[in-house]
Amino acid sequence: MTAIPLGVPRRLVKFTIDGQEARVPEGSTIPDACRAAGKDVPTLCEGDILRPKNACRVCVVKVEGSRTLVPACSRKAEGGMEVRTDTERARHRRKIVLELLASSVDLSTTLRVAEWIKEYEAKPDRFGPEAARVDEEPRIDNELYVRDYDKCILCYKCVDACGNQWQNSFAISVAGRGFDARIAVEHDAPLTDSACVYCGNCIEVCPTGALSFKSEFDMRAAGTWDESAQTETTTVCAYCGVGCSLTLHMQDNEIVKVTSPHDSPVTHGNLCIKGRFGYQHVQNRD
Amino acid sequence: MEGTRFSVGEPDRGVSRRCIAFSEAMTAGGLKCPVEPDIRGDIWIKLLGNISFNPISALARATMAGMFSCARATNEMNYVAQKFARVVMGTNNVDSCNRTCHAPSVAGLSAAFGSGGGTSSYEEIEHTDVIVMWGSNARFAHPIFFQHVLKGIHNGARMYAVDPRRTSTAEWAERWLGLNVGTDIPMAHAIGREIIHAGLANEAFIERATTGFEEYKALVEPWTLSLAEKVTGVPAAAIRQLAHAYARAERAQLCWTLGITEHHNGTDNVRALINLSLLTGHVGRCASGLQPLRGQNNVQGGDMGAIPNRLPGFQDILDPDTRLKFESAWDTVVQPHYGLNLTEMFEAMEEGSLRAVYCIGENPAQSEADSEQAVRRLSALAFLVVQDIFLTKTAQLADIVLPATAGWAETDGTTTDSERRVQRVRRAITPPGEAREDIDIICDLAGRLGHEWKYADAEAVWNELRSVSPDHYGMTYERLEQHQGIQWPCPSTERLEPTYLHGRLWSPNPAERGRLAPFGLVQHDPPVDLTDEEYPIRLTTGRRLDSYNTGVQSGGFASPLRRGEYVELCPEDAERYGVVVGEEVRVSSRRGAVVAPVWVDPALRPGLAFMTMHFPDEVDTNQLTIEANCPIAGTAEFKASAIRIEKLPVATIVR
Numbered sequence: 001m002t003a004i005p006l007g008v009p010r011r012l013v014k015f016t017i018d019g020q021e022a023r024v025p026e027g028s029t030i031p032d033a034c035r036a037a038g039k040d041v042p043t044l045c046e047g048d049i050l051r052p053k054n055a056c057r058v059c060v061v062k063v064e065g066s067r068t069l070v071p072a073c074s075r076k077a078e079g080g081m082e083v084r085t086d087t088e089r090a091r092h093r094r095k096i097v098l099e100l101l102a103s104s105v106d107l108s109t110t111l112r113v114a115e116w117i118k119e120y121e122a123k124p125d126r127f128g129p130e131a132a133r134v135d136e137e138p139r140i141d142n143e144l145y146v147r148d149y150d151k152c153i154l155c156y157k158c159v160d161a162c163g164n165q166w167q168n169s170f171a172i173s174v175a176g177r178g179f180d181a182r183i184a185v186e187h188d189a190p191l192t193d194s195a196c197v198y199c200g201n202c203i204e205v206c207p208t209g210a211l212s213f214k215s216e217f218d219m220r221a222a223g224t225w226d227e228s229a230q231t232e233t234t235t236v237c238a239y240c241g242v243g244c245s246l247t248l249h250m251q252d253n254e255i256v257k258v259t260s261p262h263d264s265p266v267t268h269g270n271l272c273i274k275g276r277f278g279y280q281h282v283q284n285r286d
Numbered sequence: 287m288e289g290t291r292f293s294v295g296e297p298d299r300g301v302s303r304r305c306i307a308f309s310e311a312m313t314a315g316g317l318k319c320p321v322e323p324d325i326r327g328d329i330w331i332k333l334l335g336n337i338s339f340n341p342i343s344a345l346a347r348a349t350m351a352g353m354f355s356c357a358r359a360t361n362e363m364n365y366v367a368q369k370f371a372r373v374v375m376g377t378n379n380v381d382s383c384n385r386t387c388h389a390p391s392v393a394g395l396s397a398a399f400g401s402g403g404g405t406s407s408y409e410e411i412e413h414t415d416v417i418v419m420w421g422s423n424a425r426f427a428h429p430i431f432f433q434h435v436l437k438g439i440h441n442g443a444r445m446y447a448v449d450p451r452r453t454s455t456a457e458w459a460e461r462w463l464g465l466n467v468g469t470d471i472p473m474a475h476a477i478g479r480e481i482i483h484a485g486l487a488n489e490a491f492i493e494r495a496t497t498g499f500e501e502y503k504a505l506v507e508p509w510t511l512s513l514a515e516k517v518t519g520v521p522a523a524a525i526r527q528l529a530h531a532y533a534r535a536e537r538a539q540l541c542w543t544l545g546i547t548e549h550h551n552g553t554d555n556v557r558a559l560i561n562l563s564l565l566t567g568h569v570g571r572c573a574s575g576l577q578p579l580r581g582q583n584n585v586q587g588g589d590m591g592a593i594p595n596r597l598p599g600f601q602d603i604l605d606p607d608t609r610l611k612f613e614s615a616w617d618t619v620v621q622p623h624y625g626l627n628l629t630e631m632f633e634a635m636e637e638g639s640l641r642a643v644y645c646i647g648e649n650p651a652q653s654e655a656d657s658e659q660a661v662r663r664l665s666a667l668a669f670l671v672v673q674d675i676f677l678t679k680t681a682q683l684a685d686i687v688l689p690a691t692a693g694w695a696e697t698d699g700t701t702t703d704s705e706r707r708v709q710r711v712r713r714a715i716t717p718p719g720e721a722r723e724d725i726d727i728i729c730d731l732a733g734r735l736g737h738e739w740k741y742a743d744a745e746a747v748w749n750e751l752r753s754v755s756p757d758h759y760g761m762t763y764e765r766l767e768q769h770q771g772i773q774w775p776c777p778s779t780e781r782l783e784p785t786y787l788h789g790r791l792w793s794p795n796p797a798e799r800g801r802l803a804p805f806g807l808v809q810h811d812p813p814v815d816l817t818d819e820e821y822p823i824r825l826t827t828g829r830r831l832d833s834y835n836t837g838v839q840s841g842g843f844a845s846p847l848r849r850g851e852y853v854e855l856c857p858e859d860a861e862r863y864g865v866v867v868g869e870e871v872r873v874s875s876r877r878g879a880v881v882a883p884v885w886v887d888p889a890l891r892p893g894l895a896f897m898t899m900h901f902p903d904e905v906d907t908n909q910l911t912i913e914a915n916c917p918i919a920g921t922a923e924f925k926a927s928a929i930r931i932e933k934l935p936v937a938t939i940v941r
Contacts (some may be wrong), residue, residue, distance in 0.1 A: 006479045006838075008847070024845055062342050062517075108865060109778060114415050142844075143845075144842075144843075144845070149771055162337075164436075166433065167433070168433075191846070192846045196846075197831060197847065198832070198845065198846060199429070231714075233712045233713070234710075234712065235694055235695060235711040235714060236583065236708070236711045238358055238583075238692070238693060238695075239834050239840070240427060240428050240580070240582065241359070241429050241577075241579065241580030241581055241582050241703055241711055241773075242428050242429075242703060242704055243583055243585050243701065243703020243704065243705070243707055244429045244430050246694075248695060248714040248715075253715055254715075254717050255695070255714070255715070256536035261476050263770070264770060265408075265409065266408065266430065266703065266705075266707065266709075269431055270433055271430065272429035272430060273831060273832045273847070274432075274831075274832060274833075274834060277843045278834070278840050278843055279695070280842035280843040281692075281713070281840075281841070281842035281843075281844075282675070282692045282695050283698065
């Protein structure tokens with residue numbers, strides 16, 4: 001009997017990325033292999049610990065023999081595969097996707113997107129101002145969450161996080177079809193009238209800041225949110241005895257946000273309302 | 287204000303005033319203050335000076351003092367606190383709040399297996415076949431553990447929920463067994479009998495790894511399914527289904543929470559559940575085990591020795607070799623007998639044989655059953671020192687309050703969770719004002735009392751613990767970081783042990799198998815507080831998703847789910863009493879009465895009411911609960927009181 005469950009043995013898969021040989025464990029995706037090889041494939045909706053949704057299409061790469069470009073995030077590495085991350089066609093596709101997204105949605109709080117727009121020379125303005133569907137006030141119906149639909153790229157990660165992959169609360173889903181599709185709680189009610197239990201796991205996975213903590217939203221509105229001045233410290237939640245890993249995002253000796261490491265064996269990035277928001281007691285100083 | 291951090295450095299704080307008042311009282315009483323009573327001086331010198339001057343240490347030598355340590359602080363703090371109790375105060379009267387919740391789990395598991403820890407790991411439940419959640423609303427009380435359960439369910443496991451309430455945990459179950467409060471033992475015995483009669487007992491395991499089976503078989507023989515149905519209120523077919531599912535499963539996990547332990551016979555309840563695992567061999571294998579879900583970190587039964595009968599690393603005080611090891615490590619004499627547990631300490635306060643208490647991070651004035659009695663006892667102490675981050679109700683009774691830091695965010699160290707995983711906590715926040723770290727305060731105080739302890743940092747404390755506790759020896763800070771926490775036992779710095787305990791029971795070699803696990807021969811004993819015509823409703827207590835214990839910690843954030851304290855009734859009872867949601871009613875038990883608004887919850891059954899202890903300042907639920915304690919573990923019967931509901935006169939409602 002082995003001391004540690006080893007799981008199913010995984011052999012190494014050998015293939016090439018941009019002509020260079022890569023070896024990754026069976027089951028790894030192309031972005032996993034690219035990161036291991038030090039290559040940067042942009043992605044907005046990559047699954048992380050959720051199953052890939054293939055929604056954003058920014059991560060497309062060329063695989064020799066495939067008629068179309070493939071979304072890297074959901075494509076597992078196969079032996080003998082020849083992957084090209086930087087072909088003209090892939091670069092063009094990324095540029096178009098970035099232009100379409102950035103022209104219609106507010107990507108101001110999306111990590112790294114400005115950098116990619118520059119790199120792929122995307123020009124979102126060329127569709128004119130009518131392309132934007134940014135006309136909604138952020139929805140603030142409780143003290144913990146803000147829902148800003150202007151920033152939503154419909155990647156559905158929050159739906160998966162709230163659904164059977166993580167939280168199993170099923171408070172949010174996709175309402176409407178086609179261009180009218182949007183993420184909503186039942187009957188598009190205020191969050192406070194929904195099945196939401198305020199675990200914040202949807203915010204944990206939101207790539208664009210369409211879902212955000214009210215603490216962060218307020219600080220951004222006040223102009224005091226300064227990510228460069230923030231530090232992150234991982235500790236253990238002080239509520240029940242489950243022992244969840246908490247990463248405290250600190251700015252000026254205040255906790256401004258709480259997340260959980262996605263590779264934590266206890267939480268896999270999930271928290272409950274107490275762990276996510278129950279920190280205020282340590283900083284009630286008056 | 288309660289719930290607000292305080293610091294001695296700031297003027298006009300209750301603490302400073304209290305400290306000054308205390309020094310003045312001492313001076314007035316003819317006692318010589320060891321430090322200059324200058325309020326502008328270093329307040330810490332004054333605070334600690336006052337304590338060291340006080341007869342706390344002298345009283346301690348005559349076992350008249352006790353220490354309440356805090357499971358929610360770090361392991362390191364608990365280690366130093368129990369060392370302070372044993373070396374400086376010279377007493378084994380050291381205990382922590384797990385006495386009010388999971389001490390029966392520790393006592394029961396220790397009696398069966400010699401170790402108080404849960405036998406399985408969270409991840410294992412994702413790969414099991416049958417999950418029994420007994421007296422546990424983990425969906426609310428342990429949400430992230432429940433996500434592992436949900437993964438197990440999605441992977442095909444069948445879950446059975448045994449709970450008087452149809453909780454949100456039960457909503458995920460294949461079947462909900464809504465038993466009457468306090469009939470867990472009849473239910474367990476009936477399951478055991480059914481397993482035996484159906485020929486589903488794991489005879490090879492029973493023969494090899496257990497003792498007392500014949501006696502157990504005779505004990506459960508009267509508990510037929512029909513008798514169990516009569517006593518528990520659960521249909522015989524449902525009990526039979528659970529028995530067969532559990533016994534036939536390749537792998538099965540049995541999980542419980544306070545629904546099992548917070549009874550006057552909590553330890554017996556735990557033993558009754560353990561019997562089922564022994565009967566079927568669902569222990570000591572991967573994905574087969576027993577998982578008590580703890581309310582706090584660090585409560586597996588004396589990890590750090592902050593418990594009256596164990597030295598750090600779960601080592602028995604009565605063992606002379608263990609004592610010798612600690613005596614040479616600490617250069618002291620360890621009292622060769624068990625100390626008083628929290629419950630016994632409170633009783634000793636009543637008798638006047640316990641006169642001084644050093645209370646760290648606990649709020650017993652509100653968390654003990656029959657809170658009025660607890661306050662009276664604490665107030666009668668000759669000397670009470672409270673070390674906390676809040677001016678809690680308990681702190682308000684204290685002679686001296688020492689402002690400490692929050693273990694999880696303001697100090698470095700480790701904690702141990704319900705799956706025995708020791709993980710690093712790290713300092714992220716600079717604490718307010720002159721608040722100091724617990725270890726720092728305790729060591730300073732020890733120094734003033736003639737014990738110079740030098741710890742450079744938390745890691746130094748941890749390394750001292752590692753040197754005296756074989757179960758923790760392999761866990762260096764570096765390895766804890768590398769593995770994102772390590773589960774005890776971890777005797778080697780080279781390798782990791784299995785994720786489950788007691789694999790030894792399956793060994794063909796008797797020497798490796800060690801002590802066999804005895805069946806617990808426990809009898810049904812209904813709740814002490816019986817319902818009758820005067821008090822016809824059974825009140826049980828529990829937790830809500832967004833709140834925690836007495837609410838000191840969780841009251842600080844604006845939860846959209848929070849609606850304050852209610853007495854929850856089933857729709858039928860609400861109709862019977864003619865009350866509606868939001869209407870205030872008088873809730874009385876044989877001990878006290880409170881006024882609380884009504885909430886109607888269809889998850890309850892006629893004759894069953896539910897309350898929490900989250901809002902003691904609004905509704906002090908523990909005025910209703912009974913201090914009927916488990917004689918083995920000392921846990922009170924929070925889960926079963928008899929109450930009646932009365933409508934208030936109309937004038938009171940209108941206001």
